[in-house]
Amino acid sequence: MIAPGMTSERARFDHVSLSFDTPKGNLRVVDDVSYAINDGDFIAVIGPSGCGKTTMMSMLAGFQTPTTGRVLFDGHPVTGPGPERGVIFQEYGVFPWLTVRENIAFGLNLKANHVPSSERDQICQHYLALMGLSDFANSYPKHLSGGMRQRLAIARAYAVKPQFLLMDEPFGALDAQTRANMQNLLLQVLATEGKTVMLITHSVEEAIYLASRIVVVTARPARIKEIIDVPFSYPRDESIQERAEFGELRGHIRELVMNEYRAQQAQMRPVSFSE
Amino acid sequence: MKGSLARRIVLGMTPWIGVIVLWYAVRWSGLVNLSLIPAPHQVAAKFVDLLLHEGLLIDIYASTRRVFFGVALGILAAVPVGFLLGWYRSARTFADPMINFFRALPPIALIPLVIVYFGVDEIAKLVILFYASFFSGVIVMYEGVSQITPLYIRVAKTLGANEFEIFRKVIIPLTVPHILTALRVALGVAWATLVASELIAAQRGLGAMIQNASTYFLLDIIYVGIICIGCIALIMDLILRWISAKLLVWQDRATS
Numbered sequence: 001m002i003a004p005g006m007t008s009e010r011a012r013f014d015h016v017s018l019s020f021d022t023p024k025g026n027l028r029v030v031d032d033v034s035y036a037i038n039d040g041d042f043i044a045v046i047g048p049s050g051c052g053k054t055t056m057m058s059m060l061a062g063f064q065t066p067t068t069g070r071v072l073f074d075g076h077p078v079t080g081p082g083p084e085r086g087v088i089f090q091e092y093g094v095f096p097w098l099t100v101r102e103n104i105a106f107g108l109n110l111k112a113n114h115v116p117s118s119e120r121d122q123i124c125q126h127y128l129a130l131m132g133l134s135d136f137a138n139s140y141p142k143h144l145s146g147g148m149r150q151r152l153a154i155a156r157a158y159a160v161k162p163q164f165l166l167m168d169e170p171f172g173a174l175d176a177q178t179r180a181n182m183q184n185l186l187l188q189v190l191a192t193e194g195k196t197v198m199l200i201t202h203s204v205e206e207a208i209y210l211a212s213r214i215v216v217v218t219a220r221p222a223r224i225k226e227i228i229d230v231p232f233s234y235p236r237d238e239s240i241q242e243r244a245e246f247g248e249l250r251g252h253i254r255e256l257v258m259n260e261y262r263a264q265q266a267q268m269r270p271v272s273f274s275e
Numbered sequence: 276m277k278g279s280l281a282r283r284i285v286l287g288m289t290p291w292i293g294v295i296v297l298w299y300a301v302r303w304s305g306l307v308n309l310s311l312i313p314a315p316h317q318v319a320a321k322f323v324d325l326l327l328h329e330g331l332l333i334d335i336y337a338s339t340r341r342v343f344f345g346v347a348l349g350i351l352a353a354v355p356v357g358f359l360l361g362w363y364r365s366a367r368t369f370a371d372p373m374i375n376f377f378r379a380l381p382p383i384a385l386i387p388l389v390i391v392y393f394g395v396d397e398i399a400k401l402v403i404l405f406y407a408s409f410f411s412g413v414i415v416m417y418e419g420v421s422q423i424t425p426l427y428i429r430v431a432k433t434l435g436a437n438e439f440e441i442f443r444k445v446i447i448p449l450t451v452p453h454i455l456t457a458l459r460v461a462l463g464v465a466w467a468t469l470v471a472s473e474l475i476a477a478q479r480g481l482g483a484m485i486q487n488a489s490t491y492f493l494l495d496i497i498y499v500g501i502i503c504i505g506c507i508a509l510i511m512d513l514i515l516r517w518i519s520a521k522l523l524v525w526q527d528r529a530t531s
Contacts, residue, residue: 061433083435093430097448097525106444112435140525160434 008039009075010164010196011060016069018055019221029055031221032069039163042190042197044207046253047217047225048261053200054090056222057166060198061087073164083112086162090169092153094141101137103152104128107160115160127155130189147178151185158189167199171206183210184238191235204253208246209236216256219264225256313495318502321495330479331499337480338473339507341397342465345404349465350412350458352405357416357457358450367417378414382407382464383471395476400469407468408461415460419453452526455519459512466508 013035019028029052037043045053058064059071062081071078073085081087095103104124108115115123128134131151141149150170157165171179183206190197201207207214208230216225230249232240240246295315302312313321325331360367360374382403393399423446431445473482481500488496 063429081429081432083433085433087430087433089426089430091426093426095427095430095445095448096527106431107434110435110440111437142525142527156434 009036010039010041010073011037011198012070012072013056013060014070014072016056016059016066016071017221018052018059018064018067028221030059030066031223033222033224034069035215035224035227037196037198039196040194042199042210042212043215044199044201044211044213045215045217046201046204046207046257047222048219048257048264049202051217051220051260051264052222053217054168056217057087057168057198057200061085061166083107083110083160084162084164086157086160086165088153088157088165088167088170090172092149094144094149094152094156096141099138099140100133100144100152101128103141104155104159106156110160113160123159127159131155131185147174147182150174150178150182154186158193163195165195165197167197169200169202172202179206180238186210187234187236202257204250204257205241207253208249209238209241214253216253217260219260219267225260228253311494313498318495318498322499322502325496325499331484331503334479334481334484334500335503335507337477338469338482338504341400341404341480342462342469342511345401345469346408346458346461346465348401349405349408350454350461353409353412353416353457353461354450354454356409357413357453358420360413361417361420361423367421374410374413377406378410382468386472389472390476400472400477403468403472404465407464411464412457412461415457416450416453419456420450423449452519452523455515455522459515462508462511462515466504470504 013033016030016033017028018030019026021027033056045056047053055064059066060073060078062078062085065078095106098106101124104127105120107113108120108123124137125134128137131154133148133151133155136144136148141152144152150173154170171182174182187210197210199207199210211230212234214228214230216228217223218225228249231245232243298312298315301307302309302314322331360370385406386403389399389403393402427445427449428441431441436444469480470482470485473480474486477483477486481504485497485500488494488500
């Protein structure tokens, strides 16, 4: 056992459970989940949709508090959202009343981030270029495609330089081509800026391609089914998807996820319909 | 660009020309007694006459001023109240039945009471118009504010915004469209109410002018009054729409 402080642990779920009171009784969404995320990790959380993976992320982001157990960030219980934990939402949440440039600058102009005004322009410029949005700097989001909005949401989150990124199915709504591009862009940015990431996804390929560790989660209530180390080193490119290990890993994880998916379907199916 | 402007002018003018043609047609058809329908050119001549000799501008000014101040004060009060109701669920449960009760009362029905308590002065008209604009505006505001998606506030929080920054940089921009809608709705209601209140008791104003003319069966003056009210309401609405277009360039509008 390594003494705390020696490790580079950033976040920890410590016997975390969460349940809601609903009209039909108590609904348990997350059940006794424990794992740690270390500095530089890329954790992908995968499981059937509606299983409670987003709730897990939401607790680390600071939007929900566990019913029992603790969620720690840098050793302290999470009490609310903060700029050191950047969140990229499934629905993007790009501000429609601000131009692309103003969206990126939003975080930089906030008191909490202490960005000197002389640097703001330069940071904006950097992320506009990095995300390929320079030509649209003065456009409003209504003129952007889905992929561009997603890039803008990422640029805005990156601009305040969070060391920890929480991404909730960020590429779920994109077409296959755009999705592959965004994944590569993400790997590229991570290679230069070194961040810790927690990614929620339901794509097995995406999880293996991007993550260093994969947390497979059960059907609701979310428990940890298995934690798998991904054997590929960074930087990665698409060629790893051709490797035998990739295929084996994909087969294994897909089976785990499909089992949970079936369990989830069984939970939801009305009794009279069961075979 | 030029072609489309010309096209828009033609498209915009066509219904007006149609109405005037229809107006003459009704007179010429012989179905209606001519003395009951003054011709458009007679009404136009009366308009010039009233403008030059009878102080029509004073009536227009009196009415417009009443509407302007009534709506301004009503919306000034409706914005914070509507905002609180939209934002805090408990405030809504507390005040919603009350607001709907008062909103359901036509302001015109309150005119007799207002005369009893506030007399027949400017104050009385201001009270009626304030009432009409406040209740129509407050509903628009709180419906709009209660539909603001919490996602943007969450995003702002994860970027490090404090409560004040969230209010100034997220909530205010999201509220502006609803304030403008509330203003437009209130203006419409205020004109309707104004004329009713002037019909009952006023020295000057377009409603008073119509009322006086009806006593002497001066139909052309009634027509001038009605057309003036319509035109002023239209101009005010156009100005508001122009302001909206400037302020809300970011909004996704279905246009083709």
